[in-house]
Amino acid sequence: MELCDIIKPENLVYKKPELMNDNPMHYCPGCSHGVIHKLIAEVIEEMGMKEKTIGVSPVGCAVFAYNYLDIDWQEAAHGRAPAIATAIKRLNPGKMVFTYQGDGDLAAIGTAETIHAANRGENIVIVFVNNAIYGMTGGQMAPTTLEGMATSTTPYGRDIALNGHPLKISNLLAQLEGTGLVTRQSVQNPAAVRKAKKMLRKAFENSMMGKGTSVVEFVSTCSSGWKMTPAQSNKWMEENMFPAYPLGDLKNVD
């Protein structure tokens, strides 16, 4: 059978979600952000909430997220996305509101906003991309950087005595009574992508049913910051990140 006989619209099984437009993404090759963007687009599309979704993009690599997904977006000051999302959700309870934040945005400068939004139980989804590094600014140490991990500001590895312990902020958020769903996922292989999509959908559904704040953490890679190829980064993540940030649901209230 020739390829031209297979490549027909009726045989289509997978394509880029329609919500994701054709703008070339500025992310480095192999960046997890792309897959996570795609999952968000797929979930919104499947829920039929295209016209009712408002995203809040952060400061960090995902600052241009509004260029790639054709939904309504609001840009937030560094770390303040949960505060803005709170306002949007309270003024428009019928809209599906989510924030898209990295670890520097959510776990460093925006810790207060994040914790208080989660504690108030705002009905928003917080998509938290944890790559253990400040990716956009050149690979500096983030609160989530692993012990002994070399970054541009800790070239000899993170020293616990000097820099403190890696911040497991999702575990912290799971302790709060305002959160309904706190889960940690990854997107390094097809099985993980499928599972992550399922949890992401549940998070968005929970936010519309008023079940409190949903936090979906994605343990992800930063090949440029870690100075590895994308495939090596995925392997490194499985070996080093997963023991520190084990995957699974930290809290799932039905």
Added chain:
Amino acid sequence: MAKIKGAVVVDQERCKGCDLCVVACPTDVLELHPREVNNKGYHYAYMKNPDDCIGCSSCGMVCPDGCLTIYKVKL
């Protein structure tokens, strides 16, 4: 047993040659082009062994740039 055949269409200009689809492919169909590059200078992915493709969409799911479209037929 029904035989399944698949095909992957790569958006070559969008591809950044990250190699993740090549790693994810269970039947070793994809490869980064050893010589050709796209306008951005990346070695884009292409189907090296088109006959082995089973249309499982594994490559499409891990592609960060959404440049893969997958088709599948049952023979």
